[in-house]
Amino acid sequence: MDYHVKDIKLAPQGELNIAWAKSQMGALVKVQERFFKEKPLKGIVIGMALHVTKETAVLVETLQAGGAEVAITGCNPLSTQDDVAAALAKNGVKVYGWKGENTEEYYANLEAIVGHLRKGLAGGKRIATIDDGCDLVTLIHQKHADLIPQLVVGTEETTTGVIRLRAMEKDGALKCTVIAVNDNQTKHLFDNYYGTGQSTIDGILRATSILLAGKRVVVAGYGHCGRGVAKCARGMGALVTVTEVDEVKALQARMDGFESMPMKECAPIGDVFVTVTGDKHVITTEIMKLMKNGAIMCNSGHFDIEIDTAGLYKMAKKRVKVRPFMEQFELDNGKKIALLAEGRLVNLAAAEGHPSEVMSLSFCGQALAVEYGVKHKGNLPAAVISLPTDVDHDIAALQMTAMGLTKDNLTSDQIAYLSSWQEGT
Ligand SMILES: NC(=O)c1ccc[n+]([C@@H]2O[C@H](COP(=O)([O-])OP(=O)(O)OC[C@H]3O[C@@H](n4cnc5c(N)ncnc54)[C@H](O)[C@@H]3O)[C@@H](O)[C@H]2O)c1
Missing domain, CATH: 3.40.50.720 (NAD(P)-binding Rossmann-like Domain)
Structure with missing residues (x-):
């Protein structure tokens, strides 16, 4: 079976929750619509280790709209929302995760994701990873190093993952490009x-x-x-x-x-x-x-x-x-x-994690980071890198549109003033 979830019968509730989350994620939906037309992720298999929540399901949908195949597991034994996992499985996503996994099951699920990356490579596809806490990239470096040269890009969601990756880089152990999505202002400030x-x-x-x-x-x-x-x-x-x-x-x-x-x-x-x-x-x-x-x-x-x-x-x-x-x-x-x-994590274990609207910003960052990595494949260093600031501003602009907000723009006179030094008191 291409999935392992707690109870597939929970899918209808999961679908309702995902639809509700999507209704709050206007910025990500805009990325999804563009991805659907442009298919920037065609031919890519993405292995994900991210909290399996209703918001993550909307990210999965977005990556699929871009042409990617997705295999997902959680990144914490207590954070998977079982109804969401069931809905993903029912809709053909390769999902491995349930709330209350023990450590052995947690790592077996990560291995299942690696298995899908291997299958993708065997089928002539290219591979990418999305991590939250760096467990998947660490596993690949420690036990599946032969996959590293094939890895187009990895992305990392959280502060702790970025800290681990920077430690790997300092040790000379990091052998692929990882985009630190947590570095986006539209991520950590929100x-x-x-x-x-x-x-x-x-x-x-x-x-x-x-x-x-x-x-x-x-x-x-x-x-x-x-x-x-x-x-x-x-x-x-x-x-x-x-x-x-x-x-x-x-x-x-x-x-x-x-x-x-x-x-x-x-x-x-x-x-x-x-x-x-x-x-x-x-x-x-x-x-x-x-x-x-x-x-x-x-x-x-x-x-x-x-x-x-x-x-x-x-x-x-x-x-x-x-x-x-x-x-x-x-x-x-x-x-x-x-x-x-x-x-x-008390917010994900005892509640449902962050509100959807805020995850829309973070996950625009994830989707655009994978797109950026695919577009610049071969020209990025084996290091932890950040997305260019204009991508961050594009994400903020998408969110402003989703919220019906507008802002002032610099006049040409102001642009000239702000880049000059002659004018003083
Ligand atoms: N719960 C969630 O959903 C969620 C979301 C985002 C990030 N995180 C995680 O939360 C943690 C913090 O992330 P952040 O972005 O706030 O990081 P941060 O680096 O901005 O802040 C961490 C702070 O903790 C302080 N600190 C370190 N050791 C300490 C100690 N022994 N006693 C007191 N203070 C100490 C540091 O000085 C720093 O100011 C990370 O593990 C991150 O991955 C969790």
Whole structure:
């Protein structure tokens, strides 16, 4: 079978959800319409490891409209939307993924995608990858290096994936071109900020059903995502405290009106802790022991290593699953603390990920990055590269049109002034 999903009978609900998402993704639909006419991806097989959500399904449709064949798996064991996966399978997409995969199944699904890339090559096609977190490109480099010379381009969606790729490049290990879609302004200034902000709060509320107003929410990391989470939590009436390791960001948080202090000082006073750093062990078991009874921890960074869950599981004397995405742990000191979504991306595990409109911007970036890679095949370095800024501006313009917005344009007089130096006081 060319797919492996939880239950193919969920397809009708998946189709309804995909159609609803598409109705919010006007910018991506414009790219889709152009792709349908121009077929810039004809002859390409794309292997994708991306959260299998209703928005990703619209990206898949767009790539297919451009002439590509697509095989997709998830990029996190808890983020696949089973109804969407079923709808994709029913419509002929090679999809491997279900919510709640174990690590072995997760890697078997990645291997299935590699299998489709091989099949495509055998059939005379060219191949490309789309990653979110860099697991597919890493697997290809580690176990299927013979595919690398055939790889037209890879693209990467998220900050953590770009960090891994830049580390590979620095080590001399990266052997293909990867376009860092996360570098697009139309990606990180919108998806990471507004998307992660809103959907992380959504995940916390769906998992716990708590009132946020009046709670002290501790946000670890004040990057693009953390700023969004802090802003949304404040919008719900929470008292927000930020922890940072970067002086500039710590200062910026303070001047944005948030408290800014080390995690150790937050530990005894926080009600809800959200990690969103891309870093490891931001909340250790030592920090957990200092937390107050009833504290809630969750993560919205890409991997489940920001909270030391293994240490927590070992240290806890009792573990109770209270709700689908909430477990409570009793510690030796008698306190009970909760962990949401096993420390995995709370917004995708306990909610539905980012709102469709914001993913429209990110996925215009993905579709145009693959097109760019195909168009410039042979002329791009084996390195992590960014899309030219005019592509970014084209995406913003598409989104403005979709939202019915217009803007001012520079006059010729202003263009001349802005590129001159003679005129002063
Ligand atoms: N949940 C989602 O849907 C979603 C969406 C986009 C990105 N992400 C992921 O979120 C993470 C953050 O992404 P970003 O774009 O905000 O990155 P960023 O680089 O803009 O920000 C990360 C911040 O964390 C800080 N930091 C690092 N280690 C820390 C520590 N030990 N304690 C406190 N702060 C620390 C850094 O100084 C930096 O300011 C990444 O893993 C990214 O892949 C998740």
